[in-house]
Amino acid sequence: MNLEDILVDTLSITSEKAKTILKSRSTKKIVHKDLLILVFKREMLGYPEGTSIIHDTSTSVSRVIPGYPPIPRLLILEKIRDIFKEEVVVEEKINGYNVRVAAIGEKIVSLTRGGNICPYTHYKIFKLYGEKLRKLFQDYPDLILCGEAIGMDNPYVRYEGYRNVSFDYIVFDMMQERKFLSIKKRDSIATEYGLKIPKSYGFHKPEEFRRIIDLSVQLEEKGIEGFVIKSMDNEVRVKYTMTSTNIGDIREGMRFFFEEGRTYIFPRVLREIFRQYELMKNGYNFGEEVYVKLGKALLEPPIETVAKTEKGEISDEDFTLVLDDLRILDEFLQYMEKQKIPIHVIGIYPTSGGEYRISCLKIRRTPLRIKSILDTGISPED
Amino acid sequence: MNLEDILVDTLSITSEKAKTILKSRSTKKIVHKDLLILVFKREMLGYPEGTSIIHDTSTSVSRVIPGYPPIPRLLILEKIRDIFKEEVVVEEKINGYNVRVAAIGEKIVSLTRGGNICPYTHYKIFKLYGEKLRKLFQDYPDLILCGEAIGMDNPYVRYEGYRNVSFDYIVFDMMQERKFLSIKKRDSIATEYGLKIPKSYGFHKPEEFRRIIDLSVQLEEKGIEGFVIKSMDNEVRVKYTMTSTNIGDIREGMRFFFEEGRTYIFPRVLREIFRQYELMKNGYNFGEEVYVKLGKALLEPPIETVAKTEKGEISDEDFTLVLDDLRILDEFLQYMEKQKIPIHVIGIYPTSGGEYRISCLKIRRTPLRIKSILDTGISPED
Structure with a gap:
């Protein structure tokens, strides 16, 4: 089955339309093992950026995994009074990187925000939650987990909030097609299958916005970095970040x-x-x-x-990966090369727990531009 | 004479080339009284942005006034050691707005950085220096004055450095064609014709860069905002600004x-x-x-x-103009309208000196965008 037919089938569009999409610069084709993936690099046909149409060539199963839609950013907490009609739940906003997990037939994939499959992230999530995910998707094959990969040992983000965590995955939303499950439904599924969800800071009435303003100060003092405010049916969501x-x-x-x-x-x-x-x-x-x-x-x-x-010291970005299988490191390095992000492995150190700590550098353009300023003294911009 | 012929003549280019330039989106045509002006909105044919080709339809005299070329910005004072071979002069960098003054036959024009003729600026410079400029251009018809309009009463910039000045014009460079006069030549012409030049902070050897670093701290304490470092022949120039x-x-x-x-x-x-x-x-x-x-x-x-x-208070930008002839205000308002910059006149107050203080507002987009945030609470960008 070719990509055109897959698009026609999964998106219910005409061949004409499918041809246009395939020619568009706003889509990209990825091959990952048996999977053929077409990613939307921007919103298209009502699907958010990062939407992936996935075809498993070994089983001929195809599926659309919608991108994670952007959550509007609230700048004024008082406004929840106007935005929400009924009780809201306030949940921790987790500062990691967005990963969706879903099933394509028997296979389970994890997709970054941009719709890619990062081999490191995929492996780590499976190492931690593989069995649980298999059971979950047997019972709910059409569910899409939307979560945040957190902790210090990843190629993308390091952030104060999770200094004591090496790697974990926290599910903040679940989608069926493009619809979010209600908070209760999400919680019951997460509990049943042993998945982590964000901390809740309770239920609040929109007219009690003043309590949420105070809450934001108290939580900030405790090192909490932001929250997401959701209606109980999860149809209205806004995010807010602290100083x-x-x-x-x-x-x-x-x-x-x-x-x-x-x-x-x-x-x-x-x-x-x-x-x-x-x-x-x-x-x-x-x-x-x-x-x-x-x-x-x-x-x-x-x-x-x-x-x-x-001083001639390296000022590229350092990060650490933790793996028990160095083949995943190779896959990861090939993946980053395809993304045109040059990575240098500095050292591989066995841990007492039978894993490897892999010290890496992401090569940056900033040091080169600094060197040029240090050489000439002249600004590259006025 | 049409613009094409004027371009062919003044720039020594082919008709073909002139046609291309006239069609280019990077040029704009301005009509100001008897003057027909073509402005380069970016560097073209080796001429800097703001270059104006001016034709006086009443006398058929044409002339090219090159744009004021950008002065490279120095980020590291120590580097003057490498940039300059011989003695440099350090001059105050004046924080106003750049205006070139030049003659087209008997007429004298003043051009903003972008190559426009601002009626207010033109009138104010003439009020102060009209006689002096006439004499100067009789003797040096091909000279181009490059200067800074300063002070509190103008439509463009208000800055701490010149709080006690209503309006003035300070000539920091003089050009003949695209070549700058030496510092000595500029100084002697300015003295002869009664024009103001920037304060000098003395002559320095490039290897004594440490003295200039110290000077930057001392001058900053005195409220000086930046300086331009020039070779004596004015062929190498760099600018530097203080904190x-x-x-x-x-x-x-x-x-x-x-x-x-x-x-x-x-x-x-x-x-x-x-x-x-x-x-x-x-x-x-x-x-x-x-x-x-x-x-x-x-x-x-x-x-x-x-x-x-x-609070519903006006938060557009207020500024004051000082004029003794309200017809200039009309010209100025028409000029700003052509630039699509909406200006509201709030009040006109006669002064004891026979002038008018004109209180104006420049309408800004920011308050509208704030209003939308205050209404919805939602950020216009993530």
């Missing part, structure tokens, strides 16, 4: 300021403008604390990167 | 954070990264002072704009 995330993201991005840094700054400052505005209106006054944190986030990490670069 | 400008620009731009704010941040943080890095290497330690300033610049002005917008 620690808004500024922490900038701090993290500014280490490689010519790459993430530039684009990280404005949207996060925007979040913080409205957060501080609302907090002040509600009697919170953090004095100069926030200004200092923001100023430091913008200057300290880049100055350190410049100093490292000038 | 007060880097952060002050951000502070100013963040008042209208959806417009200037977004684009102002990164390049200015970049300047400050290298400034602080170099200062620290040279034993300066400003503690948390810079962090607080930067954090405040990013959050205080926007929070104030949000508060004003929520």
Whole structure:
């Protein structure tokens, strides 16, 4: 069966339309073992970015896995009064990377936000939850798990919130087709099959928004970085992040300021403008604390990167993977090469638990641009 | 004479080439009284952005006024050691708006950086320097003055450095064709014809860069915002800005954070990264002072704009013009309308000196975008 026919079948569209989609620059074709995957690189036909149409060539089973739709970002907590009609649940917003898990016949796949299959992430989730997932998808073959991969040992994100975790997977939503399960249904399935869900900060009435403003301050003091507010049927969802995330993201991005840094700054400052505005209106006054944190986030990490670069020390991004099977490392390295993200393996160290800690470097453009400034003294932009 | 022929004549190009240029989206045609002007909106044929080809239809005189070429921005003062071979002059970098003044036959024009003729700016410069300019251009008809319009009373920039000045014009460079006059030649012409030039902070040997680093700290304490370092023949020039400008620009731009704010941040943080890095290497330690300033610049002005917008107070940009002839105000308003920049005149107040203080508002998009956030609570970007 060719991709055109697969599209016609799974998306219920005409051959004409399928041909146009296949020719579009907004789709990409991935081959992963027996799987042939077409990924939407942007919203198309009403499907969100990251939607994958998957065909298993060994079984001829095909399926559409919709992308995880963006959750609108709330800037003013008071507004939940207008956005929600009934009781809401407040859940921890987990700062990891988004991974969907679903079945294609007997096979189970895990897809990154962009619709790719990262061999490392896939292997780690299976190592932890393989048996549970198999049982789950036997009973609910059409379910799509939407979760966050967290912890320190991954190629993508490292974040204060989960310093003591090596790797885990937390399911924050479940979809059937493009519809989210209700909170209760999600919870009961997660409990039944032994999957983790985000911490809940209770149920609140929308008119009690003031309690949620206070909650955001209390949770922030405990190191919680954000939350998602959902209606009980999970049809309305908004996300909100605390100062620690808004500024922490900038701090993290500014280490490689010519790459993430530039684009990280404005949207996060925007979040913080409205957060501080609302907090002040509600009697919170953090004095100069926030200004200092923001100023430091913008200057300290880049100055350190410049100093490292000038001294000739490596200032690329380091991360660690933990694996018990080095073949997965090979698969991962090939995968990153296909994504045109150059990775260097620095060292492989056996652990007492029979695993390997693999020390890696992601090669960055920022140090090269710093070198050029250090050589000429001249700014690449006015 | 049509524009095509004028281009062929003044630029010494073929009709073919002239036709292409006239059709290009990178040029625009302006009619200002008797003058027909073609402006290059980007670098073309080796001429910088803002280059104007001007034809006086009443006299049939034509002329090319090259754009003011961008001065490379220095991020590391130590590098003047490598950039310059001989003695350099350090001059105040003036934070106003760039205006070139030149003659087209008997007429004298003043052109903004983008190659336009702003009626207000033109009138003010003539009011102050009309007689002097007439004499100058009688003797040097091919000279182009490159200067900065400064002070509080103009439609474009208000800046701490010139709080006590209503309007003035300071000539920092003179060009003949695309070649800059030497510093000595510029100074002697300015003195002879009574024009102002920037303050000089003396002559320095490039190997004494350490003195310039110290100078930058001393001048900053005195409220000087930046300097331009030039070779004596003015063939090599670099500009450098102090912390007060880097952060002050951000502070100013963040008042209208959806417009200037977004684009102002990164390049200015970049300047400050290298400034602080170099200062620290040279034993300066400003503690948390810079962090607080930067954090405040990013959050205080926007929070104030949000508060004003929520209260229903006007949060558009206010500025004042000072004129003794209200016909110029009409010309100016028509000019801004053509640029699609909506201006509201709030009030016209006669002064004791026989002039009018005209209070204006520049309509901004930021308050509209804030209103939409205040209504929905939802961020326009993730």
